[in-house]
Amino acid sequence: xxxxxxxxxxxxxxxxxxxxxxxxxxxxxxxxxxxxxxxxxxxxxxxxxxxxxxxxxxxxxxxxxxxxxxxxxxxxxxxxxxxxxxxxxxxxxxxxxxxxxxxxxxxxxxxxxxxxxxxxxxxxxxxxxxxxxxxxxxxxxxxxxxxxxxx
Numbered sequence: 001x002x003x004x005x006x007x008x009x010x011x012x013x014x015x016x017x018x019x020x021x022x023x024x025x026x027x028x029x030x031x032x033x034x035x036x037x038x039x040x041x042x043x044x045x046x047x048x049x050x051x052x053x054x055x056x057x058x059x060x061x062x063x064x065x066x067x068x069x070x071x072x073x074x075x076x077x078x079x080x081x082x083x084x085x086x087x088x089x090x091x092x093x094x095x096x097x098x099x100x101x102x103x104x105x106x107x108x109x110x111x112x113x114x115x116x117x118x119x120x121x122x123x124x125x126x127x128x129x130x131x132x133x134x135x136x137x138x139x140x141x142x143x144x145x146x147x148x149x150x151x
Contacts (some may be wrong), residue, residue: 004075005082008100032100051108052135058125062099067117068092074106074142090150
């Protein structure tokens, strides 16, 4: 396990006050995304594993606004110096980060804890089913043990 070339994990500053808090998630001039074509959200129940898939053309920027997830990335890009590397990121309401996933990097996640997870993600392209390639959550090439609890 290690860090995958082109993957960016950025901490998000939380500005709390007596009314709640404020978080800035995305700024166009400072973003690793070259453009935003679609903004989507998904909710998944505790223990759910949504894995794996990748895109050949689309980059993703993830933010888990509620709950906690364990994001698992695998670099299968032939020309990447990190080909064959798996990267694991724990993220969510108690660890606010954005996660940039470049095209070609396989990705998925597991919902941690006892609460649903709400993931908001921006993509560089409008969803195209022809650009979504699926792998099993237990794909032998990735060989990730989903039962191991993150630290």
